[in-house]
Structures are given as structure tokens and as C-alpha cells.
Amino acid sequence: MSILKRNIGNGINLYVSQMDKFKTITINIYINNRLSNETAKFALLPSVLKRGSLNYKTYKEMTRHLEELYGATFAFSVYKKGERQIAQFRLEIADSSYIKDDITEDGVKFISDVLLNPLVVNNGFDSKYVQQEKEKQKNLINSRINEKTKYAVDRCIEEMCKDEDFSIYELGSIDDVDKIDEINLYEYYKKVIKTLPIDIYVIGNVSADKIKSLFDKYFKIDSRDVVDIPDTPIYKKVDQVKYVQDKLDVTQGKLTLGFRTNVKPGDDEYFPLLVLSGVLGGGPFSKLFMNVREKASLAYYAQTRLERFKGLMLIMSGIEIENYQKALDIILKQVEEIRDGNISDYEFDSTIKALNTSMNSLKDSATQISDFYLSQNLSHTNYSIDDFINKINEVTKEDIIDVSKKIQLDTVYFMTKK
Amino acid sequence: MREIFNETIKEKMYHYEHESGLNVYVMPKKGFIKQYAMFATHYGSNDSQFIVPGEKNKTLVPDGIAHFLEHKMFEEEEGSIFEEFSKNGASANAYTNFTTTAYLFSSTDNFYDNLKLLLDFVQRPYFTDENVEKEKGIIAQEIRMYDDDPSWRLFFNMLGGLYHLHPVKVDIAGTIESISKIDKDILYKCYRTFYHPSNMVLFAVGDVDINKVLDIVNNSVKSDKRQGEIKRIYPNEPETINKNYVEQKMAVSMPLFNIGFKDYDVGYGGKKLLKKDIVTQICLEILAGRSSDLYEELYNDGLIDSTFDTEYVGEIDHGYSIIGGQSNDPEAVKQAVLDKISKVDSIDDSDLNRIKRKITGRFLKSFNSVESISHNFITYYMRGINILDYTTTIEEITNDDVLDRFKTFFNEKNCVLSVIKP
Known part of the structure; x- marks a missing residue:
């Protein structure tokens, strides 16, 4: 392509x-x-x-x-x-x-x-x-x-x-x-x-x-004078973790954790970060799925998402309100496990394979192909989908451990009942 | 093996019936990277009362059991089957709706290995007291998630208004109370009743080889003795609605509404149902679609916004239309819809032809995605319909078909308003 x-x-x-x-x-x-x-x-x-x-x-x-x-x-x-x-x-x-x-x-x-x-x-x-x-x-x-x-x-x-x-x-x-x-x-x-x-x-x-x-x-536009859109600032040191609660008319608590990754979208370190996010909460093979859902039966969903262009990683989960502390402890423990290098071959290989599948799958959707190339422009990288996949496949467990040291918890948000 | 071809969209599909009674359909898609396969049983949340083949008495099961069973199928003696799919880089999933439980995976590699995994694990239940108990906490959180979802509540409240007795009014996942009664014995009973290959269908799509698919089917699908007929017991649903207004308060910014119309012209599937389905979609587009006078009027009056939408759901034994969105005055929207309906006494041929083009284009587009193809195939298959009959059916529809449907289906007596209020 x-x-x-x-x-x-x-x-x-x-x-x-x-x-x-x-x-x-x-x-x-x-x-x-x-x-x-x-x-x-x-x-x-x-x-x-x-x-x-x-x-x-x-x-x-x-x-x-x-x-x-x-x-x-x-x-x-x-x-x-x-x-x-x-x-x-x-x-x-x-x-x-x-x-x-x-x-x-x-x-x-x-x-x-x-x-x-x-x-x-x-x-x-x-x-x-x-x-x-x-x-x-x-x-x-x-x-x-x-x-x-x-x-x-x-x-x-x-x-x-x-x-x-x-x-x-x-x-x-x-x-x-x-x-x-x-x-x-x-x-x-x-x-x-x-x-x-x-x-x-x-x-x-x-x-x-x-x-x-x-x-x-x-599509003719006369006398265009184009401005530059500056890149998004990424780096931020966290002095103290913020704890925020909203009270709404709900029955389920929603726990969201926001991390600063301090990784720019065009950095080579972005690829280990992508794999880290997958190992942590990118599918049924991930630490969050296994520990929050399957082992502790605390949630139906517990997953991660990268906000690539702002250097953020989010962890989200829906839990019984009284299980707030228990869920938070288990989630944070999983992040620690990665920092300590406790990443199994199964977690690692499955994540790499899942990322290969999802990147290759983009090729079957016209809008996803467009979005991929637009994102390349934004990150000042010039990768094709296959280049991107090769970069993912080069990531090692050591790379993940290295990048995990840069990640800092910034905010713990909880939506709870009135 | 039979070959089915659609000239308009230039797609081909193969059909094969395995000796067990399993129907297999394969649609090759040259150039697509992704493969997608679904293994589905004709068993959903509506099947809450039935007579097991060979038994005399009817069995009554707790609400939410088909969905619970779906969750538990992923458990194997050695662990979770997710693990095997993950090792192949495939992503496995499943869903349960009113009529169907479907297991699926998507992959870009190792398709045939994944297909074997899919067929094997769905034919291999493994329920223990312990793993059944563990699942209750997970499903409880799934139920809570839906309890807090205003669109979901809106939809089920509407069904509760439309139906007196039909099990479609019951939440697919059941309640935390109803699932607490589920144990491994009742799960096995449901499994044995509904998961015989003769009650199931396999659909595969992607750049795949039909012969390799059939080899795997022939090697993996068990040819147990065909069972007798499953007697599904549905209550006698009266030809009236239950309540014409249902309201619930939730954390929303402005009222959400569904206007539901209950279909009494039910009890058949196949091409006749497909034709009714498309005719009804045309009615809804002409009445309240984006290009309708009604949409323009309501929008200009500030009564609706771009969330306004219409849908028809036509199952074999029940059906309904939904006109929904958000509005500060749902009653006024309902009134405007009913007024418009009462004024319809003819259908403009230009409207009809334009909407037919639109529906044809929408159908064509759905073949860009292996997911859409699979989901549409399974949905229509369970209604005795082959989706490749879609385009010829659109062509058959006449002005009188649409006008007749307008006159008989849409009226105030079978209309329910469901509202979620802040």
C-alpha cells in the first residue's frame, strides 16, 4: 500500500x-x-x-x-x-x-x-x-x-x-x-x-x-497565508498526586487514573510505551484484565488508553463503589509489577501480536488509513503502517522497564454516587 | 456446496451443510488483511422457557442465563481460551442478544488455527461451582454499567411499554438477583439443549480458502446424533401495548426519548420478512429521515437535534420501530410524528426512488468491513434471511407496498413514548 x-x-x-x-x-x-x-x-x-x-x-x-x-x-x-x-x-x-x-x-x-x-x-x-x-x-x-x-x-x-x-x-x-x-x-x-x-x-x-x-x-482558495500549529507540550513533573471525586446519580463507581508518560509522540520511546500500555491493560492477556477482572472479580472492564499526542496514559474501570480502595491498590500494584520487570513472556508476546494485528487491520478501513497518516504528520514521523509495525517488533522487555520509570501518576479520579 | 452470487455488489458466498446439521457460510474477500469468523447459536435471552428434546416438562431458567453461559464458555479446564487466541495475535469476543449467542474472533494471521480454536472451545463447556460463582461479580458490574447507561434504560423501558409478556422486555443480562440463582447444572442443561451444531451457524469472511475452512469444519465439528426439535415456549403476547408512556429519572442533561411502534404483523421469516424490513425502513426514512419534511420542521423548531434517528427491528416473532433522540419536549415530538402519519395518503415516487438509492448505497458500503458483513449476516440468518437477497428485494418494492405498510403499522394505538428525564 x-x-x-x-x-x-x-x-x-x-x-x-x-x-x-x-x-x-x-x-x-x-x-x-x-x-x-x-x-x-x-x-x-x-x-x-x-x-x-x-x-x-x-x-x-x-x-x-x-x-x-x-x-x-x-x-x-x-x-x-x-x-x-x-x-x-x-x-x-x-x-x-x-x-x-x-x-x-x-x-x-x-x-x-x-x-x-x-x-x-x-x-x-x-x-x-x-x-x-x-x-x-x-x-x-x-x-x-x-x-x-x-x-x-x-x-x-x-x-x-x-x-x-x-x-x-x-x-x-x-x-x-x-x-x-x-x-x-x-x-x-x-x-x-x-x-x-x-x-x-x-x-x-x-x-x-x-x-x-x-x-x-x-477546491480553490485564493491568497492563503498559512500559520504554523505549535506542537503540544508534553513534559510535566508531578509534585503531588491529585485525588478528585464527582458525585452523580449513578449505581456504579468509575475509577480513572491519569499518568504523565513524559514521552513525545515522535520519540523512539513511544513504541515501548505502546507495548507497556498493552501489557498493562490492552486486552484479555493484560495485567489489569487478569488481576482486576478475572482474579478479583471486581470489574467488567479494566483497561488502558494512551493519549498519545499529550503524553498521557489513562487507566479506566467500572467497579462497586465500596471497592474503591481495593481496586486502586490492585491497579497500582500492576504498574509496580511492570517497573519491577515482572512481565511474563505470555503478556509480552501477546501484546506484540495484538499490536501487529490491530495495526495491520487499519489497512482494511479507509478512514483509519487516513487517520494513521494524519497522525504521522502530527508526530513528524514518516512511518508507513509496516514501518510502524517493525518499530513495535523491535521493542524488548528492557525497553518497557526503562520507559516505565518515566511514567508518573498524576490524578486519581472517582465518579461515585450521591 | 452451493455458490451464491450477488451481481450488484459483486460478492460471492459459499454454503455447505455439515453432516451434523451445521450450516457453514464463507465469503472470500480478496485483498482484505483481516479475517473474521462467527460461530453462533440460535439461542438468546428470549429463550427462557423451553422443553428439552426428549423431556416432557417445560424448563424455566433464570433471566440472563444465555448471556451468563456465553461468559462461561471462555473458561477451559486449563484456563481461559483467550490465552490461546492471544498467542495467535487474534482477538476473541462474544455477544448475546434476544435471539442469538455468537462467538467470534478477528485475526490477520493464523486464521485456520484460530478457526479450529473457535470451533473447539464452543463445543467444550467446562463449568464448575467455583468458576460459576466467580463470574457473578464480573457480570454484576456489567449489569451496573448498563443500569447507568441512559440509552440502554430508555430502550428497555420502551420495550416494557410495548410488551405485556414477551421476554424481549427482560434485560439480556438479567438482574443481579436473577443471576445469583444460576449454577453449573442449569448451565449444562441450557448448553446441551441449544448448542447442538444443527442449531448453529458458522460464518467466515476474509481472504480465505473455502476448502481449508471446510477441512477444519469436517475435522472439528462433532457429529453427535441429531436431537429432536427444541420446543421454545413464548407467552401469547396480546395485540395491544402495555403502557403508552414510561418515564425514568437519571443523570442526563436533557430528556432522551424513544417513540416505539409495536408490530403485529409477525410470525414469519425469510424473504417475506426481509421485504417487510426494507419497506418499513423506507417508511421511516420518508416519514422522519434526514431528508424528510418532519425532520426539517422539528429541527427548525428546536425540538430535535442531530441525535434524532430511526430504526426498525423485525424479528420472526416480534418487531418494533423506534424514533428517538433528545428533546426538551418529547411529547411534542411524538405528537408531531403522529400528526404527520395521519396526513400520509400517498407516497411520492421520487421520494421512494431516492430512498431506495440511499438504502442500496448503505448496503453496498457495509461490504467494506468484515465486521459489518459478519454481524449483518448473522442477524439476518437468524431470521431465515440471506443478506445477498437484499438488493433484489429492494428492487421489488412498489409504491403500494410502502403505502400499505404506512397505513397498517404506524398508528397511535400501538405507540409508546419512553423518556429519560434529568
Whole structure:
């Protein structure tokens, strides 16, 4: 699998990987920003753009057009990778060999229209659309508490990175949403389009030359002056572990532990860290699964997650509320075991193999392929998926023990009942 | 061995019936790195009363037992079978729903070894008093997790409103109280009743060799004497709803709602059910889909947001539609839905054709992922449907089919509103 890079304008990179195993062509457009007090505005933009464009003035018209295009999927999401905030627009259209038409050009035309030809009224966006989308965004921010498992992790990170930009929620704050109107949002939109780096990935049975000519034709932005997005600060010394509790109307306690790994995403040490995270809580072979779940019957899930672009490692688990101390002790004991070098061949080999499988599996998903390459750009590494796998396979137990010494517990978060 | 081909999506599938009665389906996917296999039994949480083949009296089992059994199948005399899959770099898992218990793995290497492991461990129960007790703590935490999940509660509260007696209203994992009654003897009894190969199906997808798959099946699947028919006992569900409104308070930011419609046109599977399924999806898209007038009106009135969605679930013996999302005024949404339904007296051909295109595209897309293919295959298989019949069925659907379904299925009398309030 190879990916070709083409430049289609100042700070607009087009990447194309042609392959015929998919039944669709997937276009992902990523606009890169940094978290700031403009985060709420940046997050609101895709919602407003999706309400109407110059050629499709309402969401209904837009949707009907997509349905005519054999149910093309058009979706956006706004999320963060480290302190970088990313707006992703994804369009998935049927490959011409399965339908009677070639709709690739329609697809590029459509997504370009939505992003670059917004509906503008008196030098601003449609005020009704902006007002409605502001309300929806505030509802989304408030509804974070609905999903307890994710919320318990978000809250831990928020407390842990209180004084860092990383604590900014990806949709911004209610107060910041309130300050937006159709005029300042449109001004901001023009700045976004003119100054932020844009990466476009196209995966499917289409040639790089054809895609480039289509984007040259439709995705035209004049006089771009692109800004640099700084890398996310990673290193932080922990003086004292923070203990935080939230009381909610719940029956299960959610325990989340936040660690500083002090490893940058582009460091060679990232690979031992990845394996460490797997040995600790990356599957049924891991220490957390074996000890918290299988041996002590304390939890249904107990696992780790790396927040690669901020250098964090999270451990999460759902437990009986009165088992807080017992679970915490067992979890911390597992981290100590790794530091002491108690890693069995089974744990180590299984982790390496599981990572091989999951990395190889990315090759079967167009959006995961795009995300992999985007992440390479962010970490200033230039690995292919196979290079990445080779790096994993070079990791030794000693490497894991070495990296484990850098990891520091920062915050213990517990969601408990009122 | 039979070959099945779908011209529209250009996919081929092989079907083979093993002498034990096990049905085997294989879909080769050239160029895919991942392989995926599912070994599933036609046994789920709905099967709580049955007559064991050869017995006279009916057996009544504790709620949540099919799911409990699924957890325990991973235990072997020598330890956990997860270990063997992990050694091959494969990831094994399982799920239980109302009608099905499915065991699965995904791998990128050692596919045939993993397939053998899958077939072997599901045919080898090992339950002890000790390992059964140990699992109760783990499943209790799984139950608690779902108890705190507003969408899950919303869904089951809706089912409780729709159904008087049908076991679909009972939580799949049971309750902490009901699972406390489970012991190894009752697990073995359920296992022996429902895990005979003739009650099961194997599905494999990926860049795999059909003949190698069949070799492993022939070597691993036991050909025990076929058992008699399993008599599953379901209560006589009345043709009315139980309650038209159900409400629960939870830690949510604004009310969540499900509007459920109970389907009385049930009792059949196969192509007829597939056609009803697609016709109903078309109705829901035309009524409340993203391109509908109703969606636009409700959205502009601030009554719904982008979480608003529709779904139809059509099983052989029961079915329902869900229209759901979050809103500060779920009653008003329900009223608007019912008003719109009462005004439908014809279907626009352009709407119908556009939605048919959309559904065709969605089906096509699902063949990009071995997971989606497997899950869709198993779901429809349990309803007597082959998913490769999907595209020809879409083509058969007429304007009258859709209008008839609109008139008969969607009305206030079979409609339930379930709400989770802050």
C-alpha cells in the first residue's frame, strides 16, 4: 500500500492511495487548529456549514442530493489530538463499478461547495442557522454527562491538565458559545479558510491524477497565508498526586487514573510505551484484565488508553463503589509489577501480536488509513503502517522497564454516587 | 456446496451443510488483511422457557442465563481460551442478544488455527461451582454499567411499554438477583439443549480458502446424533401495548426519548420478512429521515437535534420501530410524528426512488468491513434471511407496498413514548 502526496495550494496537501478492495471512495478533509478561546467557534463552523451552502440552501436539499448520489455519506466531527483541534469532514461515495454512474466528480464538487461556498447573507452566515446550531452545541456540551464511561475519562483529564490548553473541551465552553454571532463567526470562517493547514486524504479506486485535477477544479482558495500549529507540550513533573471525586446519580463507581508518560509522540520511546500500555491493560492477556477482572472479580472492564499526542496514559474501570480502595491498590500494584520487570513472556508476546494485528487491520478501513497518516504528520514521523509495525517488533522487555520509570501518576479520579 | 452470487455488489458466498446439521457460510474477500469468523447459536435471552428434546416438562431458567453461559464458555479446564487466541495475535469476543449467542474472533494471521480454536472451545463447556460463582461479580458490574447507561434504560423501558409478556422486555443480562440463582447444572442443561451444531451457524469472511475452512469444519465439528426439535415456549403476547408512556429519572442533561411502534404483523421469516424490513425502513426514512419534511420542521423548531434517528427491528416473532433522540419536549415530538402519519395518503415516487438509492448505497458500503458483513449476516440468518437477497428485494418494492405498510403499522394505538428525564 502506498500513498501519493500532491500539493493543491498553499498549505493544502492532498494524499491519495489507490486500491480496489473498497466499494466506495472515501474523502477525508482535515482542518488543523490549536485549542484556544476560539475552540467553541471552530467547533460550531462545521455545523453551520452543513445547514446550507450557496448551491444547497437547506440541509434538506443537501441531504436529498446525497441520497440521489446513492446514499453518499457526509459527516463531520470535531476532536482533539493533543492540543491540536481538528475538524474532519468525511464524504463516502459509491465506486462507479457498482453503480451505473461515475459520481466521483459530483462528490468532490459537493464537499468543496459545502466547505468553500457557504450561504452568506449581509456579510454573515444565516442568523437563524447560527442561533439554532449554537443551541445544539450547548446541548451537546451539557450532554457530556450522559455517557458515564467516557465522561469519567474526560473529567480525569480535565482535572489533570487544569492549567493546560488540553483541558479545553473539544466543543468549547457554554460561555464561549454564547459570544458567537453570525457576523463574528463568518469573519472567523474566512480566517480559518485562509490560514489553517488543510490535509485531504482520498482512498479508493481512483488515481491520484484524476483526484488532483478534480480538487484543482473545485477546491480553490485564493491568497492563503498559512500559520504554523505549535506542537503540544508534553513534559510535566508531578509534585503531588491529585485525588478528585464527582458525585452523580449513578449505581456504579468509575475509577480513572491519569499518568504523565513524559514521552513525545515522535520519540523512539513511544513504541515501548505502546507495548507497556498493552501489557498493562490492552486486552484479555493484560495485567489489569487478569488481576482486576478475572482474579478479583471486581470489574467488567479494566483497561488502558494512551493519549498519545499529550503524553498521557489513562487507566479506566467500572467497579462497586465500596471497592474503591481495593481496586486502586490492585491497579497500582500492576504498574509496580511492570517497573519491577515482572512481565511474563505470555503478556509480552501477546501484546506484540495484538499490536501487529490491530495495526495491520487499519489497512482494511479507509478512514483509519487516513487517520494513521494524519497522525504521522502530527508526530513528524514518516512511518508507513509496516514501518510502524517493525518499530513495535523491535521493542524488548528492557525497553518497557526503562520507559516505565518515566511514567508518573498524576490524578486519581472517582465518579461515585450521591 | 452451493455458490451464491450477488451481481450488484459483486460478492460471492459459499454454503455447505455439515453432516451434523451445521450450516457453514464463507465469503472470500480478496485483498482484505483481516479475517473474521462467527460461530453462533440460535439461542438468546428470549429463550427462557423451553422443553428439552426428549423431556416432557417445560424448563424455566433464570433471566440472563444465555448471556451468563456465553461468559462461561471462555473458561477451559486449563484456563481461559483467550490465552490461546492471544498467542495467535487474534482477538476473541462474544455477544448475546434476544435471539442469538455468537462467538467470534478477528485475526490477520493464523486464521485456520484460530478457526479450529473457535470451533473447539464452543463445543467444550467446562463449568464448575467455583468458576460459576466467580463470574457473578464480573457480570454484576456489567449489569451496573448498563443500569447507568441512559440509552440502554430508555430502550428497555420502551420495550416494557410495548410488551405485556414477551421476554424481549427482560434485560439480556438479567438482574443481579436473577443471576445469583444460576449454577453449573442449569448451565449444562441450557448448553446441551441449544448448542447442538444443527442449531448453529458458522460464518467466515476474509481472504480465505473455502476448502481449508471446510477441512477444519469436517475435522472439528462433532457429529453427535441429531436431537429432536427444541420446543421454545413464548407467552401469547396480546395485540395491544402495555403502557403508552414510561418515564425514568437519571443523570442526563436533557430528556432522551424513544417513540416505539409495536408490530403485529409477525410470525414469519425469510424473504417475506426481509421485504417487510426494507419497506418499513423506507417508511421511516420518508416519514422522519434526514431528508424528510418532519425532520426539517422539528429541527427548525428546536425540538430535535442531530441525535434524532430511526430504526426498525423485525424479528420472526416480534418487531418494533423506534424514533428517538433528545428533546426538551418529547411529547411534542411524538405528537408531531403522529400528526404527520395521519396526513400520509400517498407516497411520492421520487421520494421512494431516492430512498431506495440511499438504502442500496448503505448496503453496498457495509461490504467494506468484515465486521459489518459478519454481524449483518448473522442477524439476518437468524431470521431465515440471506443478506445477498437484499438488493433484489429492494428492487421489488412498489409504491403500494410502502403505502400499505404506512397505513397498517404506524398508528397511535400501538405507540409508546419512553423518556429519560434529568
